Structure formats: structure tokens, C-alpha cells
Amino acid sequence: MLVAKLSMGALAQGDRWFRGQTKNPWRPDDPSPQRSGSSGSSAGPGSATAAGLVVFGIGTETRGSIISPSSANGVTGLRPTYGRISRYGAMALSWTMDKIGPMCRSVEDCAIVFNAIYGPDGRDNTVADAPFIWNPDVPLSKLKIGYVKNEFDVNAPSPFGGGRGAAGRGAEGAEAGRGRGAGLTEEQREQQRRNREQQLKLLNEALDVYRGAGAALEPIELPATQLAGNIGFVLSVEAAAAFDDLTRSKDIADPSLGTWPNTFRTSRFVPAVEYIRAQRARTLLMREFDKLMSTYDVFLSPTGSQSLGITNLTGHPAVALKAGFVDGAPIELMVTGRLYDEATTLRVALAFERATKWHTMNPTLTSS
Numbered sequence: 001m002l003v004a005k006l007s008m009g010a011l012a013q014g015d016r017w018f019r020g021q022t023k024n025p026w027r028p029d030d031p032s033p034q035r036s037g038s039s040g041s042s043a044g045p046g047s048a049t050a051a052g053l054v055v056f057g058i059g060t061e062t063r064g065s066i067i068s069p070s071s072a073n074g075v076t077g078l079r080p081t082y083g084r085i086s087r088y089g090a091m092a093l094s095w096t097m098d099k100i101g102p103m104c105r106s107v108e109d110c111a112i113v114f115n116a117i118y119g120p121d122g123r124d125n126t127v128a129d130a131p132f133i134w135n136p137d138v139p140l141s142k143l144k145i146g147y148v149k150n151e152f153d154v155n156a157p158s159p160f161g162g163g164r165g166a167a168g169r170g171a172e173g174a175e176a177g178r179g180r181g182a183g184l185t186e187e188q189r190e191q192q193r194r195n196r197e198q199q200l201k202l203l204n205e206a207l208d209v210y211r212g213a214g215a216a217l218e219p220i221e222l223p224a225t226q227l228a229g230n231i232g233f234v235l236s237v238e239a240a241a242a243f244d245d246l247t248r249s250k251d252i253a254d255p256s257l258g259t260w261p262n263t264f265r266t267s268r269f270v271p272a273v274e275y276i277r278a279q280r281a282r283t284l285l286m287r288e289f290d291k292l293m294s295t296y297d298v299f300l301s302p303t304g305s306q307s308l309g310i311t312n313l314t315g316h317p318a319v320a321l322k323a324g325f326v327d328g329a330p331i332e333l334m335v336t337g338r339l340y341d342e343a344t345t346l347r348v349a350l351a352f353e354r355a356t357k358w359h360t361m362n363p364t365l366t367s368s
Contacts, residue, residue, distance in 0.1 A: 006044025015043035025051035025363040039072035045071035071303040074330030081316030088123035094238040140215040146299035149219035202324035231278040241269035322358035
């Protein structure tokens with residue numbers, strides 16, 4: 001039963017919409033808009049689920065819009081394989097990248113909700129008829145688990161930016177991360193550095209949790225990262241087509257939209273030849289990533305991993321879940337799995353949840 005319709009960032013970007021900003025229940029009164037926001041574009045489902053206003057929410061992701069608000073709000077978010085859940089009735093942003101998935105307070109809740117909504121409905125022809133067989137007790141020792149080594153190293157570039165997962169549903173992650181550190185005092189920069197150290201400490205402790213649970217972790221490198229970066233404009237071109245009538249109408253004048261309408265308008269100037277070549281290159285990216293996933297059942301990374309943008313192009317599933325807190329804000333780990341194998345992806349996430357206390361910690365809300 002539908003109990004609420006929750007906020008989404010304007011034009012599927014970030015957490016700002018015509019009524020303001022969707023707040024993060026962990027720090028709703030923080031003076032920094034970036035810290036007090038819930039990320040997006042599935043801003044409402046992330047915020048409301050974390051606050052306990054709903055048992056679960058349904059989010060949408062094109063390039064981070066389930067993973068990022070899950071990470072910012074400290075909920076468990078499942079981004080399923082592309083073509084797993086019907087998108088009938090949902091607003092289109094990118095026809096070849098849009099995905100729908102549950103945002104919950106636990107891994108098994110995600111499994112329950114996913115089990116209820118996956119599969120063909122006769123209305124979305126991209127949906128595959130693939131089974132979901134949930135077995136929460138598969139031993140980790142029987143699974144091949146990798147981790148993106150350079151993203152857990154002390155000298156790794158910071159994966160924590162904001163926007164829909166450091167990548168976002170559209171370019172909002174890039175926008176949110178732009179100028180990060182600019183205009184800060186020396187004290188603020190030092191605080192950033194300390195937070196970064198704590199984030200990496202928590203993430204590496206998460207790897208140790210898995211080792212303690214019987215997993216043999218292997219370091220991996222992500223394939224074709226430069227290729228993925230070069231073809232990301234596929235999203236903006238498809239979004240420009242989806243919103244073309246709107247962005248050329250008077251209805252687009254609302255100031256809350258900011259510069260996003262112009263982002264879509266400029267994509268009209270991308271030649272069809274370049275779009276088609278990008279889609280051909282995307283096929284090569286899918287093949288490269290399939291080679292990696294033929295060796296591993298899942299791999300671990302921060303939620304702001306380079307793999308977030310790659311796997312939204314290749315269609316692989318991922319789960320984000322709490323791995324600790326830094327400066328009052330949740331930090332999350334991401335488990336990425338094989339195509340149509342949400343069961344194993346969730347199983348590996350559940351192993352971490354069972355071995356830690358983080359999923360039991362939720363924001364305390366008080367009336368002012």
C-alpha cells in the first residue's frame with residue numbers, strides 16, 4: 001500500500017526542489033547546506049527511511065541516486081541490475097540507465113522488498129525474467145570476494161563528495177564535489193584531513209570484519225576507468241531527450257531548478273554520431289567489466305567508488321550499508337555483484353551487518 005510520495009531533487013538532481021532542501025535526519029540543523037542535505041536524487045526515500053517515518057522507500061538510480069542518499073542518510077540501499085524491476089509509472093531520465101530499487105533499514109528488509117517488486121509486469125519490455133533465490137546462509141568462504149585496493153589506501157583520492165553518490169543521477173555528484181576544499185580555512189582543511197583518515201580507518205576495519213567472518217579478500221583494479229569517464233555523457237543526452245519539451249517551455253522558469261535546464265539544453269548539441277560511438281564503446285566497457293565479474297562473485301568499495309559510475313553504465317547491482325560514523329555522519333560500504341545476482345550481493349552485505357552494530361544505530365529526532 002502506498003503511504004507517501006516523497007521528495008526528489010528537481011529534474012532528478014540532488015536534494016533541492018521547489019520547496020527547498022530535503023534534510024538529513026542525522027544533522028538537519030547543520031549550518032552547511034551540503035552537510036544538512038540528504039543527497040539525491042532519491043532524497044525523500046533516504047531521509048524518511050532513516051528517520052523511521054516509513055518502513056522502506058523506493059528509490060531510482062541512474063548514476064548514484066540510490067547509493068548516494070543511502071550513504072548520506074545511513075540506510076541500506078539496493079540498486080538492482082538494470083532491467084530487474086519495471087520502471088512503469090516512474091519518470092524517465094535515461095532509458096538505458098534508469099533503475100528502481102528499495103531503500104531500507106536492513107539488508108534483509110531489502111531482500112523482502114526486492115522479492116516483492118522484481119520481475120516482468122508486461123509494461124516495461126527491458127525487464128528480464130530472471131530468478132531471485134535468497135539464501136542468507138551461504139558461507140563467505142565459498143565466495144570469491146575482491147576489494148578495490150587503491151580506494152582503501154591512505155593516499156587514495158577522497159571518494160566522499162556528495163550529490164547522488166559522488167556520481168549522482170545526472171551530474172549532480174560532480175557539481176557537489178566541484179570546488180571541494182576551496183575557500184576553507186586552515187582549521188577546516190585540517191578537519192577534512194582528520195575526517196578522511198577516520199573514514200579510511202572505518203573502511204579498512206570493514207575489510208577486517210569480512211576476513212574475520214571467513215572471507216578471503218583479494219585486491220582488484222577496476223577496468224576501463226578512463227573509458228567510462230569519456231562516455232558518461234550518454235546520460236545527459238538521454239536526459240535532454242526525456243526533458244526536451246519541458247526545457248523548451250515556459251514551465252521551466254522555476255528558480256529552484258538552477259542551471260540544470262541549461263545542462264539538458266546544451267546536450268542537444270552532441271552529434272548523433274558521438275552518441276552512437278559512445279554506446280558502442282559502452283559495449284566494450286560491459287565486456288571488460290564482465291571479465292572482472294567472471295572471476296569474482298562480488299567486490300567491496302567505498303560508496304563514492306569509481307565503480308559507481310562504471311556499474312551504472314554496465315548495469316551491475318550494488319548494495320550500500322552503514323560501516324560507521326565520522327563527525328556525526330554515517331559512512332557506508334558498497335558491495336557490487338554480478339548481473340542478476342542480487343541474492344549473493346545481499347548475502348555478502350548481510351554478513352557485515354550480522355557482525356557489526358552499525359545497522360542498529362538510527363538518528364534520534366526531537367521536536368523543536
